[in-house]
Amino acid sequence: MPSPQQARAQASAITSGKTAPEAEASPISQLRGLFDRPRLSPGQRRIAQYLIEHITEAAFLSITDLAERVGVSQPSVTRFAAAVGFSGYPALRERLQSIALGTLAGGPPAAEENGSNELQAAVDAEIDNLENLRRDFADPDQVIDIGRRLSRSTPLTVLGLRISASLAEYFAYAARRVHPDVRLVNRSGSVAYDSLLQSREAGGTWVLAFSMPRHAQETLTAVRVARGAGLKVALITDLALGPVADEADVVFATGTGSRLVFDSYAAPGVMASALLQAMTDADPERTQARLEDYEQISDQHQFFLRD
Structure with missing residues (x-):
């Protein structure tokens, strides 16, 4: 009789290809794809981040107004449009407006529609993040591919510092059930x-x-340091833009909840679980053997309470 964890591992295997081909990428995902250029300047990244965070308003701004909002010059906006593949700002704005209109077509935010309080609004924002992630998962091929690569890396290093340490610890704890050598780096400086x-x-x-x-x-x-040593880096973060994302080989960008004093991480947590699932799928025989061994050890030493 397989344990509940073994049964879930077998039943939840990720299948390749678009399971819902009609699913359109979320507005944020479309913008990330639009702006995902390896060497945007810091000023250009500021423009991109502003557009991502304020798409429904920013898409209808003139070049003068956008430059003023971001705090850059008008020529900087023009150069940004060219850097992301457009003939000029008017062409970029036309594309932004089509994305923004798709966002507005979804109706008013749930918080406004339902008159919810701040805690409910925070939950609504996380639901939006999860909906965006669900659209991204319409094509899981990249998750499957990176899961295989992480599975084959022995040892596999998991890095998370400061506020990110909790997500790294969760991933490393679970990954050790299916991978023979997982090393957690949650201290900075020379130790890292x-x-x-x-x-x-x-x-x-x-x-x-x-x-x-x-x-x-x-x-x-x-x-x-990792890249300099010859290691490849897969990054789970909130935006596919910025200095850390620029240094990574692969970026999985998911929204974080920012409606409360401290951010919440529903979507990054699901993203981490998806990569764990992809790792279990990459070597099912090893996964099964390790889970069986762990169940025997946990029963022998009574790690867990019996329900």
Whole structure:
């Protein structure tokens, strides 16, 4: 009789390809795809981030108004439009407006429609983040591919500093059930550098990093150290823009809840679980064997209460 965890691993295997081909990418995902250029300047990233965060309003601004809102010059906006593949700002604005109108067609935010309080509004915002992630998962091929790569990296290093440490600890704890050598790096400075260098020397090929706002300078430095040592970096973060994302090999961008004093991480948590699932799918025989061994050990030492 398989344990509940084993049964879930078998029943939840991710299948390749678009399971819902009619599903349109979320507005935020469309914008990320539009602005996903490897070498946008800091000023251009500011423009991109402003557009992502204020799309329904910003798409209808003149070039003068947009430049003023972001705090850049009008020529900077024109250069930004060219950098992301448009002939000029009018062409970019036309594309932004089509995305914005799609957003508005979804109706008013649930908080306004239902007259909800601040806590309910925070939940509504997280539901929106999860809906966006659901649309992104219409094509799970990248998740499947990176799950395979993480599964084959021995050791596998998981990096999360400051506020991101909790997500990294969750991932590392679960990954150890199905992977033989998972190394958690949740301390910054030379300790992190030593761990990353030792992981590469031991044969590791990949690091899974978490970077939640406010993004830590230590995370950027650690990612650069990892890349310099020859490790590939997959990053779970809130936006596919910015210095840390620029340094990563693969970026999984998911929204975070920002309606309360401290951010909440429903969508990044699901993203982490999806990569864990992809890792279990990558080597089902190893997964089954390790889960069976763990169940025997946990029963022998009574790790868990019986329901």
